[in-house]
Amino acid sequence: MKLASRIFFAYLLVSVICFSYPVSRFVRDVRMFFLESVEDALADHATLLANTVGTQMEANRFNAEDLYLAFDKTYSRPLAAQIYHFTKTGVDLRVYIADTSGKIIFDSQSRANIGADYSKWRDVYRTLDGKYGTRSTRKNPNDSTSSVLYVAAPILVHGKTAGVLTVAKPTTSINAFMEKEKPRILKLWYVSTGLAILLSFLVSLWLTHPIKRLTRYANDVRDGKRAGLPPMGRSELRDMGLALENMREALEGKKYVEQYVHTLTHEIKSPLSAIRGAAELLDEQMPAEKRSRFLSNIRTEANRIQDLVDRMLKLSELEAQKTLQNVEEVQLNSLINSVLESKGPILSCKGLRVTCEMDRDVVVQGDPFLLHQAISNIIQNSIDFSHCGGTIGISARIDEGMLLLGVEDEGPGIPDYCRDKVFDRFFSQPRPDTGKKSTGLGLNFVREVAVLHGGGIRLENLCGKGLHAVMTLPM
Template sequence: MRLGLRLFLGFFLIVGLAAFFVMRVFVNEVKPGVRQAMESTLVDAANVLAVMATEDMKAGRIASGKFVRDLEVARQRDLRATIWQFPKRHVDYRITVTDEKGIVVYDSEGRDLGRDNSRWNDVYRTLHGQYGARSSPLVPGDRENTVMHVAAPLRDGNRIIGVLTLSQPNASIDPFITASQRSIMRQGAWLIGLSALIGLLMTWWLMRGINRLNRYAQAVSAGERVPPLPSRRDEIGDLGRAVETMRRKLEGKAYVEQYVQSLTHEMKSPLAAIRGAAELLQESLPEEDRKRFAHNIQTQEQRLTETIDKLLALAEVEQHGWLQKLEPVNVASLLTESGEDVSAKLAASGLVLSVDVHDQQATIQGDPYLLRQAVSNLLDNAIAFSPAGGTISLSSSTVDRYIEIRVADEGPGVPDYARDRVFERFYSLARPSTGLRSSGLGLPFVREVARLHGGEAELTSLEGGGALATLRLPKV
């Protein structure tokens, strides 16, 4: 599936689902919202009518007084109203009045006169000084057609002398609910259609830049000379500039030349020493001198092998723009395993390794092999510069959003002139015990591993002597 189609479908799916669920919520909330509004209106009307009916109730003429006559006139009126395209011709209210015992003394429809309504929720709660309301079927057993009843008290001073119940069928507002739901669905369909159009335009705009960048990269890889991409102030523009920079570096071959020159320079000294020792060994020499020159050849051979091995490892790390393997790595286990890797070197040098893990559960996300190699390189560096019988400290702690792995030794520390160069490729300081230099690739390897994990590495001197190497990595 093409990237543009994936982007469009993903955008449309997200917006479409969001709009669909929002519409469903609105549609589902319309009915209870309208009924709540109707109940609020019924409460107002019931209390106004209760005040108007109180005088007739106190006088004992509720069934034939002025209140009832006015209601009959209102019920006979032709309203001739049009509400949201729906005609309304007559009053839908039904009014029931009960006495202080809950017995119906007036029913606007004349059906329930004399019935005991004292157990109905609207009458019962109102007679006890509370808000009374209920919703019940228009016909017993019919749950589809219901009627809302709202009651208000008739008072003689502080005494409740009766209850006026105002009723309205819920079916009278169903057309408005249906119309609202249809309007929401119709406008929602327009919203989804407009979102699809916007998604199509955005996908076209993004894919236009990506396709242009793709054609440019293919032309560069084919060796064609093409002009740089037009400037853009977004991530695609940044990527285009990065490709252009890479193109210039590849064409100039500056990186390769520097690499080869540095390697050639580093190999000259051990090769010259091997050649000189080999020439001397061809002559008759005392046994002690012969052993010394043979040992020199072996030492230089080990130096060359170490340089080549570490150079290959560094080149492999440098060519990765991102980590190839990601998994949770427990810091405590990482430090323990790294210490075991150099245990033989520690014993041979008469050194003691002290391991201190601040948080046994601390975890980082990364490549366990590369992290273990990086910590082992820091330990190798500390072993090379530590005096016999000394102690090397390996510890970890949490600082803000990072896990800091520290390796401290009791050696001479880092000279000021070398502080800014220790992470350069092939740069190395002479070992205090032998005066020899290493390949100068261990610390650059550590720096590259830190970069791949989104962290950093540094090497500083400690007060009172010794060096402190810090590998700072983001914690999970």
């Protein structure tokens, strides 16, 4: 499982658990709160009615029929009380009175209960014992919503307990309220859970995004792409990224120095041998014409070494860049015309013709100097391998947001054995007309420029004869 998925599910699990427990506890606590409120009111009613009945008994004025008449009128009276979201349509309060033996002497809901023995009920026997008497009893043992609350108070006559008065109220109103509130509570829970899922997703993205950028950077380095360390903010990931960057630079620096010294030594060995051989021959007596030719060879080889060193310096400077330093809008048409103008004498000398097929308004973002050098190297390569009187074709087209700059010549193309080496440093093929090799850094320089711009370079043999070089650049 990916790290982002682990973070997402872990955060989601914690959030759901943290939401579920408070919501379920809240539902239970709300119900308990309403039961406590109802019991508190019933205790007040029971005490008030018990004192009223006790006062009447002390004055010998207690009459159960008067109570029945009052309750009958109360039960039959229409009621439409809007209590918040609940509509109360009738009085469901029950009152019964038991004597000191627990026998019922009054029941507001049923005269048939008179004489019934309630001495075993908790509300009655605890009150007769001088304790707080209350109970909750289901009308239907299998139905939790049929509970009825009973709260009792002692009837005192001349300071002595003369009986028990109990006030009872069913929990139907509480159940109705809870049924109406439960969807609202569940809706709140669903919304909270949905927000938890969204926040879990966003948090997982936020935590793993720097890791993905660092992984992408490591993959780019592995693939040989020119990549800079992405911004990491101030965190442990930034420290890890800097450590990776430092390690990469150290490894690349060591490898680069080894390759640089090896290849430079190999390439300089040949012109140095020629210079040394010519210098040894100059110690001998020889005609002036021959001496002049040896001196010319020494200057030629010295210039070759100088050119090699200059190109190596430019290439090493280019390879040290992780990103473009100078980015401008470059008019491709003007850039190519400038390159061709600089190559004019060489093209005229070999009698080469150049054709161009491109739009005038093609614009790319890049370093004008580096692009000029890269295109110049590609065209120079085509000139070197073209036969006298041949044609060089230059084209440009846009495909899926990428500029494809093509240069075609009518030269011999690339032999199969060196297809994988043409972009290697110091690799060069003999020119058809002179048999000489170049420094072997031109195409390597072109590839570095293209990669630095986010593009690439490829060489393809044409059907028949010739080479097609294609440099891709992002628009």
